Amino acid sequence: MSVTSVLKNENATKEDTNIGFQNSDFDVIIESARQVIAPLWPISTFAARNPWMGLEKQSFDQVAGWLKHTRDVDIYPSVSMILSAKRKGEIDESFVKESLQRWLDSQSFNISQDKVEHFCHSALKLDSLPSNLLSSHELEKLAEEFSELNTNNIDHGSMQPISSHIKGQDSERLLDILDYHVIKWCKLYLDDSQAGWKMPNREDGFYRAWKRLTQYDPALSKKQRDSLKDFPQDAKSALKKALYALEIPESQLQSYLEGHLLSLPGWAGMMLWRSQQSNHEQKLLTEYLAVRVSMEYALMKPYLPISKPIPENKVxxxxxxxxxxxxxxxxxxxxxxxxxxxxxxxxxxxxxFDDIVRRKIWLEAWELTYTNRLIQKINFKQSQTNDKKSTLAQLAFCIDVRSEPFRRQLEKEGPFETIGIAGFFGLPIATCELGNKHSHSSLPVILKPQNKIKELAEENAFNSYQQRKKIVNSLSNTFKNMKQNVLSSLLLPELSGPWLTLQMVARSFTPRSADPFIHKLRESWLRKPNTKLSLDHVHNTEEELPVGFSKEEKVKYVNQALKLMGLTANFAPLVVICGHGSQSTNNPYASALECGACGGAAGGFNAKVLATLCNLPEVREELSSEGIEIPEDTVFVAAEHKTTVDELEWIYIPELSEAAKEAFDRIQAIMPKVSEHANAERLSQLPNFKRKLNKPTAEAHRFATDWSEVRPEWGLARNAAFIIGQRELTKECDLEGRAFLHNYDWKQDENGDLLANIMAGPGTVSQWINLQYYASTVAPHYYGSGNKATQTVTSGIGVMQGNGSDLLAGLPWQSVMKSDDEAYHSPLRLLIVIQAPNEYVERLLKEDSVFREKVQNGWVRLANVDPEGRWKNW
Known part of the structure; x- marks a missing residue:
């Protein structure tokens, strides 16, 4: 994490706003500095994010040490978490000894082996040093007599903002005052139609809008405003001027900017995300730094020049x-x-052998224990004589860990085969629902849509629906405008009070009845007509994306999806493409319970598109010529797995063949039992339930509709493994809803392309989800978002604690913790298991340098099961 400056100029003067820095070099420094933060999506399109995605060229251990040194952020599980896991039997102490031995083998001390091992084993009990011993006068005297220990400390390289070392007149750190100002301006600029008044001059960019308005900011003194008056109009020039005025050495510029980005990583992450969305704002992160460092200069000016603090590395x-x-x-x-x-x-x-090393050893043992128990569960002696012909239906689910218990319960009830695939089903689409002018991406956030699919309806039905929708939207906008208007807001409580009071009472005391009633009332008023999809390509130059698919694209996407599912032969009469979605009320994090990869988009729309494409005669004809023969009586349908209530909602059912109808009726008949068992298993994990539930499905529906419920479901908590292989490997195994499951048959992937695609797409997303949960658990104050009950939705884009915190980037406390003292999520790095010969894994590591880096640097763990059923850790 050391920083190397790329700026070269010794003849700069303070009057020169460029202060000798070359523009191209300065861009490189900002680009390098921004690797310490990750893009942050708006909460309405919440996507799991790996907070360390820009740091994976360093090892996990290096980043852990750097964060501890620079921000006092600890990313290893705490002692209390480790001891709790040990009490629950999640850590086998034999693996602690193994992990310790590996550490000892990498060290060399001129001390007898017995004493070294005795000391380390005792220290690994993780008990605290007695306070009376630490304060012992005799011990203090001996310590004073000893000359300073030569520890060869490595400079982890992050220079803190100099404002962090100065206190103002009220004894408040200038850095905290700076953060207060920056948060205020970020909220104004990034507001997504929540505020009644927009920030003036926002179209000119963040820095210029701020520069104009800051001259009228009553929170700044006249001297502070005057010190900013003559700053350049260009953000980059202003940033250079402020850095030079603060006397930041050229060799430490990157490190200094890193320090500022890490001060408010949430707001900086949102600026980074916005900069990646359009050319208009591509310099937004530079503007953010310009505002921040210029403001720091204004606050610091009375204290300049100051002597630079010497970092204390004293042991x-x-x-x-x-x-x-x-x-x-x-x-x-x-x-x-x-x-x-x-x-x-x-x-x-x-x-x-400090506290960090000790907890690292325990984490490794925790991970090894999980791996060992997974090995014991997996079906290595899988049957090779499965009778595919007797399979009534094949159901393709998202790899999401919440699908695993539901699939297991479904398979128990009949001759059904379940399949795992990424829940956007390989369709790179943006979806546009009926009557909407704007589309939204319906694929993982790491990808860009290539086609747009619209919902269409007959003209008369569409016009009637639009009129009704306009009335609803008009009422909503009128209500919002009245709230924000000074005079009308005085009248609003008198007009809306009776209705809102009735709604509040109903939702509070009878949530299970009230919410469906309100929903049905709205739906019956809107009466959305039957729709069809714009699957055929339409040439329209006004659209930024092609509408529909060409014939070649239809065949390509279906072919690709079927191969990723391993479904190229032995088709059942009914194939169900299952997206997934969640349901909750009064929940800012509702989108976090949808697809963890797709920015809060549910998968039902994609499922309907793929199922419709699979039923097209022209697509089947082309597939047949490519060796994929779909029987005439096989019908594809689409459904959505509602994860909060563990039910299937049917969203596309074409005319069924006789065999398909039999399979469909069978699924309908068993679904109540499947839902009952899946809900009972899932709800028993929630902290509210210590007793046996009589009606788990009814209780699940209450959770989904109760607006006071802070934990409608656990989401993807406790995820720990990503298993890529045939279903026979994990069938009938209770994986406890902790594994992402992706179908894969290495025999149909001779050149390794399928495996490479799985790792580049679903594999990357699974790792992001895993590290999002990991970070929110081990460092909730920095990477989490605190208690849901005390969160404030701000600017329509995210949440804060109170009215002046960082924009909180991670998961709420209720998503990872059972109680104040006990974590529900086990913070383990993702274990990726590939069912394939060793040479397939070797080829993957050789050809995919990014994935190889993640494995070598400890960001993921890798294992494979070869054709003989042998397990290998890489």
Whole structure:
């Protein structure tokens, strides 16, 4: 994480706003600095994000050390989490010994092996050093007599903003005052129609809008406003001027900008995301830094010049000596009789085997325990004689971990085959629902849509529907405008009070009845007509994306989806393409419970598109010529798995063949039982339920409609593995809803393209989800979003705690914790298991340098099961 400056100019003057920096080089510095943050999507399109996605060229251990050193952020599980997992039997202590031995083998100390092992084993009990020992006068005296330990500290390289070292007149750090100002301006600029008044001059960009308005900011003194008056109009020039005025050395510019980005990583992440969405705002992160550092200069000007603080790397000798007394059984007399070199060896061991290393060893043991137990569950002796002909229906579900328990319950009830595939089904589309002018992407956020699919209806029915929809929208807009208008807001409570009071009482005391009633009332008024999809390509130059598909694209996407599912032969009479969606009320994080990859988009629309394409005669004819023969009586239908209530909602059912109708009726008959069992399993994991449920499905519906419920479901909590292989490998295995399951048959993937695509798409997204949950659990104050009950939705884009915090980027406390003291999510790095010969994995690692980097640097763990059923950890 050390920073190397690329700026070269020794002849700069303070009057020169360019201060000798070359524009291209400065762009490189900003681009390099921004790797320490990750893009943050608006909460309405919440997508799981790996907060360290720009840092994966470093090892997990290096990043952990760097974050601890620079931000005091700890990304290893806490001692209390580890001890809780140990009590619950989630950690096998034999793996702790194995992990310790690997660490010892990598070290070298001039101390007897017995003493080293005794000290380390004792320290790994994770008990705290006694306070009376740490404050011992005798120990303090011995520590003072010892010369400073030479620890060869590495400069982790992150220069903190100099405002963090200065306090104002009210003893508040200038950095906190700076954050307050920056948050205020970010909220104004990024507002997504929540505020009644928009920020003036916003179309000119963040920096210019801020520069004009800051001259009227009453929160700044006249001197502070005057110091900003003559700043350049160009953001980059202003940033350079502020950095030079603050006397930041050229060699530390990148590190200094990193420090500023890490001060408010949420707001900076939102600026980064916006900069990636359009050419108009592609310099937005530079503008953000210009505003922030210019404002820092205005606050710091009375204190300039200041002497640069020297980072303190001094080691507490007393603490290290106390650890030897407590864990190593060392007496004061034994210490006093040692030579200085021996004492240095003992202290070096205690220094290197610190709290972070100890918790790293426990994390590795935790991960190894999970891996070992997964090995014991997996069906290595899978049957090779499955009778596909007896299969009534094949159901393709998203790889989402919430699908696994539902699939398991479904398979118990009859001759059904379930399949795992990424829930957008390989369709790179933006969807436009009936009557909407705007479309939204319906695919993972790491991809860009290539086609637009619209919902269409007959003209008369469409016009009538639009009129009714306009009335609803007009009422909503009128209500909002009246709230924000000074005079009409006085009248609004009198007009809306009776209706809103009735609604509040009904939703509070009878949520299961009230919410469906309100929903049905709205739907019966709108009366959305029957729709069809614009699947055929339409040439329209006004559209930014092609509407519909060409014939070649239809065949290509169906072919690709079927191969990813491993469904190229032995088709059942009924094939169900199942998207998934969630349901909750009064929940800012509702989109986080939808697809974790697709920005909060549910998968039903994509399922309907794929099923419709699969039923087209012209598509089947072309597939037949490519060796994929779909029987005439096989019918594709589409459904959506509602994860909060574990039910299937049918969204596309064409005319069924006799065999398909039999299969459909069978699924309908067993679905109540499947839902009942799946809900009982899922709800039993929620902290509210310690008793046996009589009506789990009814209770699940209450959770989905109760607007006071902070935890309608667990989402993807406890995810731990991504298994790529045939269903026979995991069938009848209770994976506890912790595994992403993607079908894969290596025999149909001779050149490895399918595996490479799975790893580049679903594999990457699964890792992002895993690290999002990991980070929100181990460092909730920095990467989480706190308690849902105290969150404030701000600017229509995200949440804060209170009215002046960072824009919170992670998951709420209720998504990962059972209680204040007990985590529900187990913070384990994702284990990727591939069912394929070793040479397939070797080829993947050789050809995919990004994935190889993740494995080598400890961001994911990798294993494979070869054709003989042998397990190998990579």
């Amino acid at each position: 507490s000798i007393g603490h290290l000596l106390a650890s030897w007394v407590h864990w190593g059984g060392l007496s004061i007399e034994e210490w006093s009789n040692m030579s200085v070199s021996e004492q240095n060896e003992y202290l070096t061991l205690a220094y290197q």
